[in-house]
Amino acid sequence: MRSVILKTATRLVSALVMVLAVYLLWRGHHAPGGGFIAALVAATGFALVALSEGPAAVRQGLRLRPSHMMGAGLGLALGSGVIGMLAQRPFLTGVWWPPSGVVVGTPLLFDTGVFMVVLGAILSVLLALEET
Amino acid sequence: MMAISTHNHRSNPWPGRLSALLPLGLLVGLVFQAPRIQSGRPLALAFEWVPGLNVHFALLLDGVGLLFALIITAIGLLVTIYADAYMVGHPQRNRFFLYLHAFLLSMLGLVLSNDLILLFVFWELTSLFSFLLIGFEHASAQARNSARQALLVTGCGGLLLLVGFLMVGQVTGTYALSELPGHAAQLHRHSLYLSILMCMLAGAFTKSAQFPFHFWLPNAMAAPTPISAFLHSATMVKAGIYLLARLHPVLGGTPVWMTTLVLLGAFTALWGAAVSIARTELKSILAQTTIMALGIMTMFLGGRSAPALTAAMTFLLVHSLYKSALFMVAGAIDHQTGTREIEKIGGLARFMPFTAAATLFATLSMAGFPLFIGFIGKEIMYKGALTEDVFPGLAAGATLVSNALMTAVAATLVLRPFWGQPRKVHPSGEAPWQMWIGPLLIGGTCLGFGLIPDWVGHWLVEPAVRAIHVTPVDVELKLFYGFNTPLLLSMITILMGGSFYVFRRWLRRRLSQLLPALPITTEGLYEGLVAAVISFAKWQTRRLQNGSLFQYLVVIIGATVVSVGWVFLGSAPLSALWNPPEFPGWLGLLLIAMLMAIGIVVQARSRVLAICGLGVIGAGAAILFLVFGAPDVGLTQILVETLTLIIVAIVLLRLPPIEPQPDANRLQHTLRLTLSIGSGVLVSAFLIAVTQHDVDRTITTFYEQASYIQAHGRNIVNVILVDFRSLDTLGEITVVAVSALAARALIRKKRSAP
Numbered sequence: 001m002r003s004v005i006l007k008t009a010t011r012l013v014s015a016l017v018m019v020l021a022v023y024l025l026w027r028g029h030h031a032p033g034g035g036f037i038a039a040l041v042a043a044t045g046f047a048l049v050a051l052s053e054g055p056a057a058v059r060q061g062l063r064l065r066p067s068h069m070m071g072a073g074l075g076l077a078l079g080s081g082v083i084g085m086l087a088q089r090p091f092l093t094g095v096w097w098p099p100s101g102v103v104v105g106t107p108l109l110f111d112t113g114v115f116m117v118v119l120g121a122i123l124s125v126l127l128a129l130e131e132t
Numbered sequence: 133m134m135a136i137s138t139h140n141h142r143s144n145p146w147p148g149r150l151s152a153l154l155p156l157g158l159l160v161g162l163v164f165q166a167p168r169i170q171s172g173r174p175l176a177l178a179f180e181w182v183p184g185l186n187v188h189f190a191l192l193l194d195g196v197g198l199l200f201a202l203i204i205t206a207i208g209l210l211v212t213i214y215a216d217a218y219m220v221g222h223p224q225r226n227r228f229f230l231y232l233h234a235f236l237l238s239m240l241g242l243v244l245s246n247d248l249i250l251l252f253v254f255w256e257l258t259s260l261f262s263f264l265l266i267g268f269e270h271a272s273a274q275a276r277n278s279a280r281q282a283l284l285v286t287g288c289g290g291l292l293l294l295v296g297f298l299m300v301g302q303v304t305g306t307y308a309l310s311e312l313p314g315h316a317a318q319l320h321r322h323s324l325y326l327s328i329l330m331c332m333l334a335g336a337f338t339k340s341a342q343f344p345f346h347f348w349l350p351n352a353m354a355a356p357t358p359i360s361a362f363l364h365s366a367t368m369v370k371a372g373i374y375l376l377a378r379l380h381p382v383l384g385g386t387p388v389w390m391t392t393l394v395l396l397g398a399f400t401a402l403w404g405a406a407v408s409i410a411r412t413e414l415k416s417i418l419a420q421t422t423i424m425a426l427g428i429m430t431m432f433l434g435g436r437s438a439p440a441l442t443a444a445m446t447f448l449l450v451h452s453l454y455k456s457a458l459f460m461v462a463g464a465i466d467h468q469t470g471t472r473e474i475e476k477i478g479g480l481a482r483f484m485p486f487t488a489a490a491t492l493f494a495t496l497s498m499a500g501f502p503l504f505i506g507f508i509g510k511e512i513m514y515k516g517a518l519t520e521d522v523f524p525g526l527a528a529g530a531t532l533v534s535n536a537l538m539t540a541v542a543a544t545l546v547l548r549p550f551w552g553q554p555r556k557v558h559p560s561g562e563a564p565w566q567m568w569i570g571p572l573l574i575g576g577t578c579l580g581f582g583l584i585p586d587w588v589g590h591w592l593v594e595p596a597v598r599a600i601h602v603t604p605v606d607v608e609l610k611l612f613y614g615f616n617t618p619l620l621l622s623m624i625t626i627l628m629g630g631s632f633y634v635f636r637r638w639l640r641r642r643l644s645q646l647l648p649a650l651p652i653t654t655e656g657l658y659e660g661l662v663a664a665v666i667s668f669a670k671w672q673t674r675r676l677q678n679g680s681l682f683q684y685l686v687v688i689i690g691a692t693v694v695s696v697g698w699v700f701l702g703s704a705p706l707s708a709l710w711n712p713p714e715f716p717g718w719l720g721l722l723l724i725a726m727l728m729a730i731g732i733v734v735q736a737r738s739r740v741l742a743i744c745g746l747g748v749i750g751a752g753a754a755i756l757f758l759v760f761g762a763p764d765v766g767l768t769q770i771l772v773e774t775l776t777l778i779i780v781a782i783v784l785l786r787l788p789p790i791e792p793q794p795d796a797n798r799l800q801h802t803l804r805l806t807l808s809i810g811s812g813v814l815v816s817a818f819l820i821a822v823t824q825h826d827v828d829r830t831i832t833t834f835y836e837q838a839s840y841i842q843a844h845g846r847n848i849v850n851v852i853l854v855d856f857r858s859l860d861t862l863g864e865i866t867v868v869a870v871s872a873l874a875a876r877a878l879i880r881k882k883r884s885a886p
Contacts, residue, residue, distance in 0.1 A: 029845040032763040034853065040771035047778045067876070070869040077862055092858045094843055105844060107854040110861075114854070117865040121872030122775065128879040129782045 003052070010052040017045030025115055029107065035114030042115075043122040055130040058123070066124035073116025080109035145216065148229040152212040155236060159205035162198065169198045169595050174310075176246065185249075186301070192246035192310055195595025196377055199445065200243035200370070202592070203452045207366045208236045210570035214460050215358040217566035218467060228268065228356070235261035239367050243374055248297040248307040255293065255335070258368050259286040265363060266355040278351035281658070285348045289338025293375075296331030299324050300382075313381040313602070320386055329383055332375065333392060340372025340426045343400040347655035350419040357463030360415060365422045365455040373426065373448060376433045377441075377600045385436045385602075390522045393434025398523075398530035400427030405537035409636060410643035414462040414472040414545070418455065421498075421541055424534050425451040428513070431527055435520040438597065438605040443509075443516030445596045446609065449588070450497065450509035453581075457494040457574035458545065461487055464567045465549060468559035474544065479554035483561055486568040488550045493575025497582070499542035499629060500535065500622065505581035505588065508609050510535060510625065514618035532621055532628070539629020540636055585609035686807060693810045700818060719759065726752040743780050747773055764849040 021042035028034030050058045059065075064072070083106050084093035096105040165175060174194035181189040193201070212232065219225045238257035245251035260283075267279030301307050303322050304315040312319075319325055336342075341349040352364050363369070376393070383389060404423030411417045425447065432444035464487050465480065466472045481488035497506035513535070517527040562568065581588045589609030597607050613619065632639065726749050733745035750773035757766035835848050835856070845851035853861050 028847060028850045029854075030847050032767055032847065034764070034847070034850040036853070037764065037767050037771060040768065040775060044771065044774050044778070047775065051778070067873060070872065074866060074869055077858075077865060081858070081862070092862070094855050096844060107843065107845070107851075107858070110858055111850070111854045114861060114865050117869050121868045124872050124876045125879070126779060126782070128876045129779065132879060 006052045010048050014045045014049050017041060017048070021045065025111060026108075028111060035111035036118055039115045039118035039122070042119050043126070046119075046123055047126055050126065050130050055127045058127060062123070066120040066127060069120030070117050070124070071120075073113045073118075073120060075113070076116065077110050077113030080106040080113065083109075145220070145225070147226050148212075148219070149216055151229045151233050152209060152216075154233050155205045155208035155212060158240065159202070159209055162193075162201050162205060165193060166198065166591060169193060169195055170591060172595075172598070174599075176310075178246070181247075181250070186305075187249045187307060188247050189250060190246040190308060191241075191244045193244055194310075195597070195599035196374070196445070197243050197599075199449065199592055199596040200367075200374055201240055203370075203449065204236060204239050204243070204367050207362060207452065207456045207574075208232075210573065211358045211362040211456070211460070213566050214361070214463070214570045215356075217564040218356065218358055218463055220564075224268070228265075231261055231264050231268070232359070232362070235265065235363060235368070239371070242371055246309050248300065248309065251309070252290070252294050252297055255339070255371065256287075256290050258363075258371060259283060259290055259339075262286070262352070262363050262368055265359045266352050268356055268359070269354070272354070275354040278348075278354040282348045282352050284662070285345055285658070286338050289335045289345070292331045293335025296328050296335065299328045299331065303328070309378060312379075316382050316385075319383060325383075325386075326388065329386075329389065329392075332379055332383065336372035336375045337396070337430075338372070339375070340369050340430065341400075341423050342372070342396055342427065342430055343403055344654035346400060346403070346423050347653070347658065349423055350416055353415040353419050357415065357459060357466065360418070361456045361459030361463070365418065365459055366452040369422065369426060370429075370448065370452070373429045373433070373444070376430065377444065377596075380433060380436075380441070380600045381602050384433070387522070390434045390436070390520075394431050394520060394523050394527055397427045397429070397431030397434060398526060400424070401431060401534040402530055403427070405534035405541075406643060407647065408541050409537060409632070409639050410647060412473055412475050412640070414465065414474060414549075415459070417474075417541060417545065418459055418462060421538060422451075422455060424538065425455065428531065428534065431530065432513070432516050434522070435516060435527075436602075437516070437519040437521070438601060438607075439512060439519045440516035441597050441601055442593060442605075442607050442609075443513045445593050445600075446509045446512050449581075449592060450506050450578075453574050453578050454494040454497045454506065457490055457571040457578075458498070460567065460571045460574075461491045461494070464563040464571070465559075467567065468561065468563050469557045471557050474548045475555075476557050477549045477555055477559075478552045479550070480559055481550040482554075483559045484550075484563060484568075486572055487563055488546075490568060490571035490575040491546050491550060493578050494571065495542040495546040497575075497578035498545075499539040500625060502611070503579065503582050505578050505585070507582060507622070508585045508588075508611065510622055511613060511618045512609065514621040515613075518617065528621070532625060535625045536628035536632055539626060540632035543629070543633040544636060582611075585611055686803065689807050689811050693807065693814055696818070697810070697814050700814070700821070716759075719756075722752050722755060739780075739784055743777060743784070747777055750776075764847070 021038045024033035024041055025035055025038035026033075028038065046058050046062075049061065062069070081092035083095050085091050087093070087095050089095070092110075094105050094107050168175065174192055176190070176192050178188050178190035181187050212229070215228065215232065219228050222228065235258060238254050238261060241254035242251060242258055245254055263279045263283040266282050267275050269275045297307070300312070300319070303319060303324060304312065306312070306315070319328065322328075338345045349364060349369065353360055355364065401424045404420045404425075404427055408417050408420035408424065411420055429444050429447055429451075432440045432447070435441065462472055464484070465477065468484060469477055469480070471477060493504070497504040500506040500510035513531050514528060517531045518524050520527045586609060589607045593609060594605075594607035597605055729745045729748035729752070733742050733749070736742035736745060750769060754766045754769040754773070757763075757769055835852060838856075839845055839848045839851045843851045843855040845855070
């Protein structure tokens with residue numbers, strides 16, 4: 001079931017979906033969005049690719065195994081907590097840089113960790129199902 | 133051949149070799165502390181750990197700790213050297229050294245802890261590493277069973293021990309070991325004394341293989357021999373003895389303490405000694421004599437006189453030395469001949485002169501021949517037995533008989549394999565030097581210590597006894613105390629041992645007939661208990677976890693409806709429900725659409741249609757969320773619906789069509805309908821009732837105000853998730869990751885199955 005229309009549309013749509021996912025992740029702190037939602041969006045994008053071009057294409061595009069992605073995400077979330085400890089505050093305390101005029105903070109790192117874990121979890125199940 | 137060479141490639145010998153530096157460094161460090169400890173100034177070190185619970189990371193090096201720590205590090209060093217040759221070419225060689233030294237550090241922590249809770253942590257760690265090491269050859273079912281048995285027995289004892297520690301903490305208000313002797317009188321009078329004592333003894337007796345928990349130790353011989361030499365003779369099994377010694381000034385001296393320890397210790401000693409005669413396999417013999425030795429030490433810790441405690445501490449040292457040497461020898465014989473059956477080997481001394489010399493020294497010490505430290509140990513034992521407060525005659529008798537049996541076993545151990553006619557099995561020459569240097573050094577120490585007993589008494593035994601005896605004592609170990617009762621008993625021991633040796637075949641035959649004829653064994657009881665637990669688990673799994681999703685849902689929803697409904701109907705006035713909240717009229721259309729979709733789902737004969745219906749319901753719910761001001765939840769709802777649709781679409785292709793429900797299942801059908809409507813009505817009524825009340829908005833207000841100021845974010849939901857409650861989120865994403873891995877494994881397994 002490899003439809004040319006689906007394939008062509010997927011190229012465009014999946015790219016847009018990925019951009020949307022990253023945008024949702026970035027803006028999540030101030031507006032609806034965040035790591036979990038962004039991961040769901042990204043997962044739909046990958047699911048689309050998997051449906052139109054097969055799971056192998058997803059794996060190739062990812063370059064990273066879903067299970068490794070989950071591990072890296074957990075590590076990132078933990079690491080963002082450790083940064084708080086390095087700043088002599090309790091584990092997982094948010095640290096911001098620069099301290100006053102807020103641009104980036106460890107919560108964004110943490111949220112990226114959530115993003116990777118959720119995306120990795122969905123993809124590992126999805127790809128396993130597709131490859132059955 | 134290929135497999136072996138790749139394994140060899142992976143097991144570089146150097147990490148294991150270099151790990152010998154750990155016990156070496158610790159040993160040297162401890163030796164330099166000896167003068168300070170001898171002069172009665174313990175070394176203490178403490179950090180705060182959980183100050184709120186009054187638990188501290190507190191270490192204390194005093195006399196008894198030093199004696200144990202020296203034994204642990206010295207024998208640990210020799211065992212590491214020994215294992216370098218014993219484990220040669222083993223694919224998991226590096227893992228072995230990792231476990232070995234992890235155990236060594238846990239054991240050191242155990243004997244140096246000055247805090248009961250810390251001691252418990254190390255106690256459990258030693259059980260854990262013992263489990264890993266007994267089951268090291270995990271491909272063998274016997275090793276796995278033995279490991280599990282040891283873990284269950286010592287683990288249960290460990291839990292009781294924790295209960296005992298907590299009770300001590302409740303009664304005295306402190307967990308510091310060094311402060312507990314000051315509370316001894318208070319504990320003795322307290323109504324919980326007996327419960328505390330029983331918990332402590334359960335911990336100590338399971339760990340130190342006292343009757344009726346002795347059966348795990350012989351099975352633990354499934355471990356590689358260096359482990360038997362280290363854990364299951366010299367160190368870990370002595371942890372119970374250590375605990376009894378530590379608690380002696382705290383809980384000891386009461387009639388129940390003395391009676392229990394003396395009677396059980398004496399029985400264990402006689403039991404171990406008798407069974408060891410019946411055995412013909414080297415490690416099995418040694419395991420039984422270890423049980424005997426642990427019984428003797430327990431028995432002496434039951435006394436409160438200085439000679440009794442001196443006997444316990446001296447024998448601890450004596451036994452650790454000769455027993456670890458003999459285990460290493462057993463491993464060397466096994467390594468060179470391929471068998472540990474003493475009836476199959478003979479005349480090895482010609483081929484293995486160093487090993488033979490080491491065995492000779494160790495067994496002479498074991499048999500208690502003059503000039504060896506074992507002789508001194510035996511003298512002081514008789515002196516200690518005669519000064520016991522309860523049953524001195526029984527203690528002396530048990531000591532005499534078990535010592536005589538030990539002498540016979542010692543003679544068997546050295547004479548049968550090493551002298552006499554060579555048998556069928558021939559060795560391939562002397563063992564590698566790493567495998568005889570340790571036993572030979574220890575054997576030499578048995579002789580050396582025997583020649584300078586006053587030095588041993590001054591530096592090793594006296595500080596240990598002082599640490600556990602209420603009043604200060606002077607320990608004098610001498611080669612010759614003069615002609616007295618202990619000397620007479622020593623002589624009788626050797627004579628009796630000689631005759632036991634001569635009649636050993638007859639004894640063995642009688643005992644081998646007697647032992648299997650016992651109607652009940654504690655090991656049998658243990659097996660029965662484990663089997664009962666397993667069959668109960670199987671039964672309840674079959675009943676509750678039968679794999680029918682329908683049944684799970686019925687139980688979960690039914691339980692919720694009944695329990696929540698019960699409380700709800702009993703407490704909330706139903707009239708409140710007639711006042712539903714306001715909502716815009718056009719939402720009525722949405723509700724009608726959702727109700728129609730529900731109707732379609734229920735009636736659908738094709739899965740695709742059912743899924744589409746569910747999708748409509750989900751989308752409707754998402755719109756409701758958006759209307760009532762929860763955009764994040766609405767967004768999530770839509771995305772989850774989408775993904776569910778995709779996943780279901782993938783799965784769908786593999787499922788059979790929905791089968792029409794036969795009429796026979798009418799009852800089931802009614803049940804489903806009742807449950808669905810019941811839960812729907814209940815949840816709706818519940819929500820309406822909730823909105824009738826004013827909600828406490830303290831927390832909401834806090835988040836609304838603090839979100840931007842403290843966490844620089846305007847999206848409260850996200851700020852809560854990634855900042856205020858990020859620890860919860862961390863836990864949740866861990867669960868997500870773990871369940872995804874499990875789900876993937878299940879899907880894959882299904883695929884690989886034919």
